[in-house]
Amino acid sequence: MFDFFQSHNLLLAPMAGVSDEAFRTLCREQGADLTYTEMVSAKGLSYANEKTRHLLHLAEGEDQVAVQLFGHEPDTMAAQAAWIEDEMGDSLAYLDINMGCPARKIVSKGDGSALMKEPELAAAIVRAVRAAVAHPVTVKFRRGWAEGEESAPAFAQRMEEAGACAVAVHGRFAEQLYRGSADWGVIARVKEAVSVPVVGNGDVRCGADAVAMVERTGCDAVMIARGAEGNPWVFAQAKAALAGEMEPPLPTVEERIAMARRHARLLAQREGKNIVRMRKHAMWYMAGLPGAAAARGKINACVSVEDFDAVFDELLEYVGSSAPSGR
Structure with missing residues (x-):
């Protein structure tokens, strides 16, 4: 059983162009238990692209980080996951596979949330990566691809069967992008559908939100993304609220x-x-x-x-x- 989240239950999400070393440093100082790199292209790594490899650098004082890979070719994903593991050693907490990014330039190539339309391929990727590395492998995805067509619980089961050690769920459909509100109910439904730990993601902007998500969904960890943009203090607020303590005042x-x-x-x-x-x-x-x-x-x-x-x-x-x- 992957019990990492028993001691790391407040996470900074992987965000392209945002979660670099500087931002991760500020969020860790405010209480984030673990941060993710920006999402890393397996194809870019396979070309020994220095700009891509630069994304893997740790910040000063950062002992561990989770690395999120994206791509749609099982062999390439597996090979680059193995390279990351060799390169980072104990600095790597675990490898996450991006199956949730809805950006047009990502899904148009069959990556990110496009993989939710290809569960067989998605499972093949998880199996290949899991076989290539010793570190745990997790998967992040959305409520489903098409608006109104929830597939996350069944998809989560497929990922668990393929070897995923944990899953993270964002409560919006891919076609929804970031419009409307995240449905936390799907996080609860995924939690009921699988036996691996479940991370909840979407619309956590204060400590009370973090507590409400845990109470409503039973999730094992809370992941904060856009709620931390310009607001690393959200982690201090969430940490206090989850511990049953008074939240610190809003920054002046x-x-x-x-x-x-x-x-x-x-x-x-x-x-x-x-x-x-x-x-x-x-x-x-x-x-x-x-x-x-x-x-x-x-x-x-x-x-x-x-x-x-x-x-x-x-x-x-x-x-x-x-x-x-x-x-």
Whole structure:
């Protein structure tokens, strides 16, 4: 029995372009028990693509990470899973197979959630990867492919039969993308259908959400994705709530901007002076703040740490000047 989630029940989801070393560092500091790399292309690894291999680098102080592979060729997936295991050793917590990404550029090649339409191929991939590695193999998928056609419980059973040690379920259909709300009921139905651990994913944005998901579904772990964007504090809130403790207060404006600055510096350590990918993170950190709308245009022109600092300084000054004075 894969009992990893007994001590690691709060996870940062794998997110392309988001869950790099910098973001993983901030989320771990706030209480994430385990983080995933950005999803890694098995085909890219097979070409010895350095840009793809770069995704496997661990952050400073990061002892273990889960690696999520995507692809649709069993032999390639197995070979690259074995390479990852040899390369990472004990730093690898487990290997996850992406069968949930709904992005057009992924599913158009038969990868990601497109595999939910091909359960035989999906099972063949799991069998091949499981036979190639000693580490546990897990699978992440969605409620189903077509809206209104739930297939996750039966699909989960197929993955368990093929050798999956655990499964993670996102409560939306692939065709739904990120519209509407995640249906947590499907997580409960998958939990009833399989004997392996089940990770719940979708619409967890605060500590109360994490508790509610566990109570309603019986899931073994909670995975947070978009709820952590610009909000790594969600892990501190969820950790406290799951332990039955009072959640820490929401971050102040100053704390949000300070975290954004630190995020930018961590990115610069990884990527050098050009940290264009910080733009989206900055937008997330600033969301809802006074003056954020006006700052967006300036953020879209930022390249360096200094550029971002200048915008953050202006925003803090604006927030301070717009705050009502005490009387």
